Amino acid sequence: MLQTAQRGKKSKKAAPGKPSGKSAGVHDRFVEAFRWMLTARILEDKLASLYRGGMIVGGVYLGRGQEAVSAACGMFLQKGDVFGPLIRDQAGRSAFGEPLLDVVRTYLGSVKGPMRGRDGNIHRGRPRENQLAMISHLGAMIPVMVGKLMAKRMKGEKDFVGLTTIGEGGMQTGASHEGLNIAAVEQVPLVVVVTNNHWAYSTPNEREFACANLVDRAIGYGYEGHKIDGTDLNQCLEVIETAVKRARAGRPPQLVVAEVLRLAGHGEHDDASYVPQEMKGQPFAQDPVARTEKFILGNGLLNADALKQMRAQIAKEVDEAVATAQQEDPPHPREEDWRSMSTGDLLDRPQLG
Amino acid sequence: MAVTYLEAIREAQTKLLRDDPRVFIYGQDIAGKFGGAFKATKGLAEKFPGRVLNTPISEDAMVGTAIGAALEGMRPIVEMQFADFSSIALNQILNNAGTHYYRTNVPVPITVRLPSGGTKGSGPFHSQSMEGLYSHYPGVVVMTPATVEDAYTMLIDAVAIDDPVVYCEHKYLYYHLKAEALPKDSFPVGKARIVRPGRDLTIVTYSAMLHEVIGVANELQGEGFEIEIVDLRTVKPLDTATVLASVARTGRLLAVGEAFPWGGVTAEVISRVTTEGFHLLDAAPVRINAKDTPIPYHPNLWSEHRPNRQMILTKARQILQE
Incomplete structure (x- = not known):
């Protein structure tokens, strides 16, 4: 059962040497978010190495460079809220409560994973537990989120919110336009977080859109817009928290646009040699994990030992998840039921090709 | 009412x-x-x-x-x-x-x-x-x-x-x-219906084309032919068993659909019957679809673009004479 991650208690334990007093809550939250960022980084480094070792087929898609904004996306969702993550949202998925095993099992194709070898990598989800399973066609999940939220409203649920993410590349599809618009028409409690990582695979911003900043679209769609530095965890937390609160309170849908640099290829098959050197020196190109770590040490939120412990603990959890999933069976074509629908007697002769 | x-x-x-x-x-x-x-x-x-x-x-x-x-x-x-x-x-x-x-x-x-x-x-x-x-x-x-x-x-x-x-x-x-009235009972989903029994030719169709085919069958009845009509009702799943059973009775197959000709429902029907019931056929199966152009505006063109009663009748007579 997937649940949103436990807040408060757990992070207090994980944060020895925290400052006391009024700022403790804010600091706890900051350290907790960092933990999800670090979890994503360590897990994804492991996935990349499994891919290079030929243990993962297909592809591996990393959220490197997007961990701060992604973690913030998962941090403010509660039980009953809906998360619609996309390709580079490991930090947010973990913060929302996705177990490491779901990730590793999906990448390795274990039959015990949520996708059972039928789909892989970042397409995983648990729709019954409010984590949507993305398809590759960008923008398609925005209206799906709208429908989830409309249905909750029809059923009389209250105080829920949905958060979905997309990149600046995905913002340019017709589906995104339709989805963003219909969300505002339906006035659902929605936050859309757009991470501009400056590259749609190998295509730079100037061939993607021509407005000054994508947040300018907020007014056109009837959203409230927010612009953030996606490498600054403080900003990410504050702004996304505000956006989630506003959506929950019944204000119009919220559009948050974060600027980062994708610090990896499109996938691990891609060396991203097309990214010019000078771009890597831009402020938005900072590594959010390194920046946050420096802030934590510099401000005494954690000491070096505690950080080291945190890192070791996460690495252990990741290794355990990988070891478990590696021992599990991959799918077998003879055990596969080859059923595309749940209604068995309406299948069109599934035994025949 | x-x-x-x-x-x-x-x-x-x-x-x-x-x-x-x-x-x-x-x-x-x-x-x-x-x-x-x-x-x-x-x-x-x-x-x-x-x-x-x-x-x-x-x-x-x-x-x-x-x-x-x-x-x-x-x-x-x-x-x-x-x-x-x-x-x-x-x-x-x-x-x-x-x-x-x-x-x-x-x-x-x-x-x-x-x-x-x-x-x-x-x-x-x-x-x-x-x-x-x-x-x-x-x-x-x-x-x-x-x-x-x-x-x-x-x-x-x-x-x-x-x-x-x-x-x-x-x-x-x-x-x-x-x-006359709304029905009280329903026919099972996924099952084709034998709209009218016959012994000389099976015409498999669905949707509006059913009514063209019924007209054809009426006309051929006057010529002494009994046409069995299968209305697929759902095209997916395709009720292959009912189609094959009908062809077993008549030995002849014509599939009629209003969609474009490349691939599609009629092609699937004929493919299944020829691969799984080739021995049942006394004549080559035939299909009729719309033409392979966009659907024209003017009624003079449109009425010849879609299968019409005359086209179906002509094909049916050809198969019956084989």
Whole structure:
């Protein structure tokens, strides 16, 4: 059962040497978010190495460079809220409560994973537990989120919110336009977080859109817009928290646009040699994990030992998840039921090709 | 009291909204006093406030929204204004709804209504028959009701099915086709119906073409031939057993559909019969479809673009003489 991650208690334990007093809550939250960022980084480094070792087929898609904004996306969702993550949202998925095993099992194709070898990598989800399973066609999940939220409203649920993410590349599809618009028409409690990582695979911003900043679209769609530095965890937390609160309170849908640099290829098959050197020196190109770590040490939120412990603990959890999933069976074509629908007697002769 | 095909669709939706709180209808121009381009939802928005909702012209988002609502336990019906515009929503219907159960083990119970097929003067973008295209992809049921009774019961069945259903309702039948009353019983989903028994030739068809074929059979009866007519009702799943059993009785097969000729339902019927029932055939099977051009505007062209009674009659006579 997937649940949103436990807040408060757990992070207090994980944060020895925290400052006391009024700022403790804010600091706890900051350290907790960092933990999800670090979890994503360590897990994804492991996935990349499994891919290079030929243990993962297909592809591996990393959220490197997007961990701060992604973690913030998962941090403010509660039980009953809906998360619609996309390709580079490991930090947010973990913060929302996705177990490491779901990730590793999906990448390795274990039959015990949520996708059972039928789909892989970042397409995983648990729709019954409010984590949507993305398809590759960008923008398609925005209206799906709208429908989830409309249905909750029809059923009389209250105080829920949905958060979905997309990149600046995905913002340019017709589906995104339709989805963003219909969300505002339906006035659902929605936050859309757009991470501009400056590259749609190998295509730079100037061939993607021509407005000054994508947040300018907020007014056109009837959203409230927010612009953030996606490498600054403080900003990410504050702004996304505000956006989630506003959506929950019944204000119009919220559009948050974060600027980062994708610090990896499109996938691990891609060396991203097309990214010019000078771009890597831009402020938005900072590594959010390194920046946050420096802030934590510099401000005494954690000491070096505690950080080291945190890192070791996460690495252990990741290794355990990988070891478990590696021992599990991959799918077998003879055990596969080859059923595309749940209604068995309406299948069109599934035994025949 | 006669009931038209269109009224049957409206009555089915009335019943669904009345009996099942999970049902809502989502589409363009369907609410208010207007009640839809063809009035299939007329009066329903007033009768069921908040459950018959107008949408922007956003076919992709309409279906995407329905998928989300279905995942949250609702039973949405999406009305496409014309089947032709559902091409904008192919991604949501086929890549999202159609893959969802296989990928996640969670089915998506949406019903997408497609006002389909040609009528005089409707031209290339308001006349299409898309059942073959939807059937090509896994994960969806494709219904093509040909009678008032089926229009009613199959729409109710569609909403009850836990998986995505593409419900192709034929616009040509909306006003012309009438029944005495709404049916009390339904014929099982996924089963073809022998509309009329015969011994000389099996004609397999569905949707509006059924009525052309009945006309042909009547005419051939005067010439001493008994034509067996199979109405597929759902084209996916395709009731191959009923078709094969019919060909076993007659030894001859003609498949008639209104969609474009490359691939599609009639090709599938003939492929299955020739690969699985070749020994049953006394003559080469034949199919008739629309022509391989966009659907023309002018009635003079349109009436020759789609299969018509004369074309079917000519082909049927040829097969019978073989």
